[in-house]
Amino acid sequence: MNIEEYKDVWVFIEQRDGQIIDVGLELLGAGRDLADKLEVNLCGVLLGNGVKDSASDLFSYGADKVYVIDDPVLEKYRTETYMKAVGDLVRKYKPEIFLYGATSNGKDLASAVATEVMTGLTADTTLLDVNLEKRLFEASRPAFGGNIMATILCKKHRPQMATVRPKVMKKPEPEEGREGKIIEEKITLKEEDLRTKVLEIVRDAKKAVNLEEADVIVAAGKGIKDEKGFNMVKELAEVLNATVGASRDVVEAGLCGHDHQVGQTGLTVTPKIYFAIGISGAVQHVVGMQNSDMIIAINNDPEAAIFNAAHYGIVADAFQIVPMLTEEFRKALKGEEAGGVTANV
Amino acid sequence: MSEKFDVIVVGAGPAGTSCAYTAAKNGLKVLLIERGEYPGAKNVMGGILYRKQLEEIIPEFWKEAPIERPVVEQRFWFLDKESMITTSYKGLEWAKEPYNNFTVLRAKFDKWFANKAVEQGALLINETVATECIVEDGKVVGVRTDRPDGEVYADVVVLADGVNSLLAKQLGFHKEWKPNEVALTVMEVLKLPSKTINERFNVKDGQGVSVEIFGDATHGILGTGFLYTNKDSVNIGVGTTLSGMMKKKLKPYELLEHVKQHPMIQPYIEGSETQEYLAHLIPEGGFNSVPKLVGNGVIVTGDAAQFVNAIHREGSNMAMSSGKIAAETIVKAKETGDFSERTLDSYRTEIYDSFIGKDLKKYKDAAHTFEENPQYFQEYVPLMNQAMNTFFTVDGTPKWEKQKKIIAKMTAGRGKIGLAKDMYKAWKAVK
Amino acid sequence: MNILVCIKQVPDTKIIKVNPKTNTLDRSSAPAILNPYDAHAVEEAVRLREIHGGKVIVLSMGPPQARNAIRKCVEIGADEGYLISDRRFAGADTLATSYALFKAIEKLQHEQGIDLVLCGKHAIDGDTGQVGPGIARRMEIPPLTNVIKVEEVDLEGGKLKVRRKIENGYELIQSSLPCLLTVEKEINEVAYSPLPNMLRAARYEPTVWTVDDLDDVDIKQLGLKGSPTIVGKMWPPEKSSGAEMIEGEAKEQVEKLLAITLEKRELFGVKGGEK
Incomplete structure (x- = not known):
């Protein structure tokens, strides 16, 4: 050659x-x-x-x-x-x-x-x-x-x-x-x-999750520990009309399907706002979300790598702060709904 | 047709593996069933391996076994809140062959040991739970596992399935342990560079230290703490009776945190990174809690038989010896083809003639003595510390006056007669 | 129908740790396991064998310890296992790996005939998914990647139909036999192995082949020498300037975060991704 x-x-x-x-x-x-x-x-x-x-x-x-x-x-x-x-x-x-x-x-x-x-x-x-x-x-x-x-x-x-x-x-x-x-x-x-033939292509129009097109993603990492923690994250996502994302650990722990996985072995996403909750910030995750417009990280470890990738960081116990956020957002966004912006939960 | 073996051993810990090894080496067809992903995956031990019993099974095992460090120094720390008394023995003859005992990481050691049994011809299957013994005509003839087509048969089933032996319970050999018959040990493996370990414990590479901790470590509950040096990690843990923990409403990890943050201990583990956290039940009942050991076609060994010396924290050595004796019993029984309780009963007599029986008998009242008299830990260790403080503080008081003060303090708490009684009881318990 | 499954033993990447100071892998902390996707491939092969007869043959390249991964496949139900193990294979990238496996498949093909080849979608230690299609190209058979369902196998007609996962859906594709499938985890649930399989696996000794056991091997195409790609350098990911930290008590933090995000409150009105 x-x-x-x-x-x-x-x-x-x-x-x-x-x-x-x-x-x-x-x-x-x-x-x-x-x-x-x-x-x-x-x-x-x-x-x-x-x-x-x-x-x-x-x-x-x-x-x-x-x-x-x-x-x-x-x-x-x-x-x-x-x-x-x-x-x-x-x-x-x-x-x-x-x-x-x-x-x-x-x-x-x-x-x-x-x-x-x-x-x-x-x-x-x-x-x-x-x-x-x-x-x-x-x-x-x-x-x-x-x-x-x-x-x-x-x-x-x-x-x-x-x-x-x-x-x-x-x-x-x-x-x-x-x-x-x-x-x-x-x-x-x-x-x-030819030896192969495509007989049919089925595109699932009403797919449950479409992370790639979401404007707001609330993603959970292994810091949320278990189903209870994951539900807490889901609740915040619901209030924000956001889509739920997850790190590899969370998917492998069986808390949600692979469709939710962000990162090297999952999906690459670029939402307007990305909440990373209890996500440590391994490169394999970060490559899947680093081009998001605004990344907000919540982690109890001030040394967590996710704070390098994020725009805003909060060092806090997710189990304390996430329910507070959910509550405050719910109050703040309630007015809007009444004002005519339709929520779609 | 389900397969038949000479021996099925349930549990690939030290007892089960010793049994499988010895039986296979003597030409028996052996099946070793382990519930963990691999032997060692679910096992917890403070991390001390005694030489003698394993050496009887595998001579010069230290040349190839994954040992961490030979122990050259045994320390005993008696802690009060901000002080401690220490005694220790260090002997460099222990740094040379044949050594005395070793620190090991069970996950590595058990895997190696089970592999030795496989080399002798035992068949090892992992990730399989034996759910019950198959009993026919009053005889144990095999085990049922949680797998499809999961029945397998043998002349003898050896139960080495740990302290909470489900199978021994099902056979009615023992009842549920009482909370004061089992101890809960919680421990962590903390990563530290070997250089740091050498400096902090004043040893060289290839030398290890074991520390047994009494007093403030356990919040006054019966039990002890420990700190063992591995190659590039230390094991720190604490074991207490379940009943004590229930009484004090303490959670295991709280207790371990207390130990780790004790000002006398913390400098040794400063800057380390937690690698593993483990919790495990250990029988502490001693002689009085030993269940029925033999039935038709079945033998109980190791932790399942409560072969643990609560005072000297020795379990794995008894486990290994009991597994070996069980195998030898079966080999003999095989010659006559009689696996009845009467024949296998020679296992029981041999156990009682061995150091296992003797040690268990010797310390049979110790646990209860300490359990019923918490002052040993709650009062005497602080008193000893105060005494030492009084004695060593340089303040111009003559030594004889100090001695008087010490005696006054010690007797103020329980009175002279109470103190003498306690001392006698304690002495009787451990002598 | 003889089905060949290519499998790999991998470090469990869920457990593997990297020393942040030296940037080296702490491999001792990672147990070696059968690549999870490959377990599904073996399971699928076993199910197909149950319907169509024949046998399931497992092939792997790796160090001698990889025999344990093959035994795991026997637990799942594979009939035979072959390991190609030789220092001359070491350091292979995906191109050299597909060559080595192909040479072993050729031999097996010649000895017993292969009707179908299965692989996992990718190995979790590399995530490339390149070896399967590479093998297919070398065997000159069609590769069907990311298969989530085998719809139909028509042995007499010499063809099969599978569902292949694509973005937002799947395609139904037909291929002549033999062909090569790479499978996704969705294709099946790996069954809890029956005890007789466990006993058989514990005793099973895979056949181990070195380079010399294979025919007409071009040594230049093996291992490091036969690998066009090499790792140039490794480095820890760049640290960006980092986040602006929102300090204070929890209550304060919540208030500050709300103030920042509610500037974009319109985003919270319409659900972006879900329909």
Whole structure:
């Protein structure tokens, strides 16, 4: 492998039902910085059926080029088709860095492509940079249960690949009028030769929890101890019309489902206000909520790491202060309800 | 068809594992059933391992067992609120083979020990609870576990399932322990750098200290505290009778906090980090509480048999010896194929002939003496401390006058005759 | 139907501690366990075997102690276990790991035939989920990741249908056999193992293979040498400027916090996430 031949930063642009989803745009923002530092092009990779027209939208988010394969066999994501298509593109155009959103399909694809083209892949990265001196991609992620950050390097193989979870990077503001080049490619696979088939996609519209879109999250950590403590947190959330989040310990203790889990192995959230109650602040949790607009931490340990991540901190016994907060908020917000703002509990 | 073994041992603590080890080594087909995730996961012990009994089972075990430190010094602290009297013996011959005793962490030690039994051919299964003995025609023929298809059979079932032995109770071997027959021990493992331990306890690497604490440690309840040095942690704990704790309305962790914050103790553990908190019932009843030990096809060992010397805080050594004797009894019985109570009864006689029986008999009244006469802890330890204070304070008073004062103080509390009586009783109890 | 399950022994990350001063892992504090997702994979394999016959074969790569993780699988009901263990495998990243496992699977495939491969969604000590799809690519069979339900296995028709978890829902996907599934915890509840399984597991000795027991192995693709990724550096997470602390008695703290948050009181009116 001649590493010198590999240029450009690529971003896999995932679409669902023909609509480009945000994570790809977020990664164009992150990829732009890397491409500028390396003085190379930033390229999007867009696969699907009838997606060609969306390709030009990517220029305003920072892409210089977009590789498009538009074919009926690519309508729904399947590992075998996407892996082949992306693998062919990589072999032909030789990118230096390749980023994927760490969604179900993004992770699946990246893993398959890494083996297809025999290169290194770092999962769930939270920090991306380049070492210009050595011209190396530095992909960092929390490691070992989430208490340390590790930088992973891929020295002798290209492309250097990483997945990044949704919402970890900020979606850039579109720059209207920005232009670029669309490069169309073909896929050689035929439907009748394929071994897998997506029969049905069921999206659960009335999902009980949707942390990712919540404006206010009240999250519980292992400091809340048991079900009683968890109910106390739930009560505060109810009064605030907030969604309940939880750290890994709380989920593993069985106090709530995995749908509520915030962090490296759960969801990444960016609410307007995030209450962290009895959460110690292990990196593995913090990476999932650090981009919230306002973080308020309540913990009885003044040394708790969560206070480094928070905007406001209260050192107090949650079992004392949370019920007080609930009561005071209830009083304060009661007037509003009467004033016409509808609560939806 | 359910499988049949020669011996099923319930509980992989020191008693059960000794039994399984010895039986397997003698060629018996042994099943060892442990309820914890692994042997040691649910076991608590102050952390002292006595050499002699384990050495009889595994010679020179210290060369490979996960021991923390050989104990080279035994200290005794008699605490009052802000003072203490100490006595100690330190002997560097204890720092050399064959050593005297050791500090161990049970989670590591029990795992190692059980693994030795497995090496001898015993079959160990974890995370399985024996829920009852299977009794047929008045004979114990196996155990039922909490697992599906959970029955398993054997010629003899050995109960080593701890102080609260459910199975022994079901067989009617003993009733619920009375609150004064069991002690509650609470302890913490506190992380400290080995260098700090060496400095604070004045030892070198590979040398350990055991401290037994009397007096203010237990709020005047019958019982003692302890402080043992591991490699890079210390075990601190306190054990008291359940009845005393109930009387004083104390919670176990409150008592332990009291010990940890005592001004005489606190400097030793300052800056440490709590690694584990453990609470465990320990039989303290002694000889008078020993249950029926043998039935048709069944033997009771270790804590389940209340083989604990409450005064000298020795349990694991008795457990190991009793497990070994149980195995030897079964090996002999196997030769004749007779596992009746009459044959297995040689276990009971051997136990009573061994140091276990002798020690239990020797101290049989001790616990009750102290239980019924709380002044030993509540009054004498403070009095001794005051006496020492009077004696050692340099204030120009002649020594003989000080002695007079001391005697006056000591007798003021209970009167000379009461004092003499108490001393005699205490002496009789522990002599 | 012969089902192969790839499993891993991992430190229990719930218990693992990091020394904040030296930043090293206190591995002694973390017991080694069977990766929880893999337990579900074995359970699923056992259930499929009960319906379709055949056997459940477990494969792992790791140090000799990993035999205990294989025994755990036998408790759950696996029939056979293989461990590939060799210093030359050490230091492998996901690419080198999938290669080593693939070479062992090839041998098993050749010896006994494999109809289906199962893996856990990911291992809790790495959370990458990359090895499963990597193995599938090397075997040239379809990978179906994040499976929450096996809907149907049509052995005669040589295909199966599964539900695959995706964001906000699932997809029903059909694949030809053999294929590889990675499973989520929701797929089943791991049953409490019957006593005969426990006894069998306690006695069970997995077959241990070294590199030399495998055929046509390219040593360059193994272990550290065969791993494109390396750990560059490790560091404790950056400390930000930290929170503005709200001091005072509890009552005061509550008042101050209310004052701050009620500036954004409109947020508390409409429930953001829940519908």
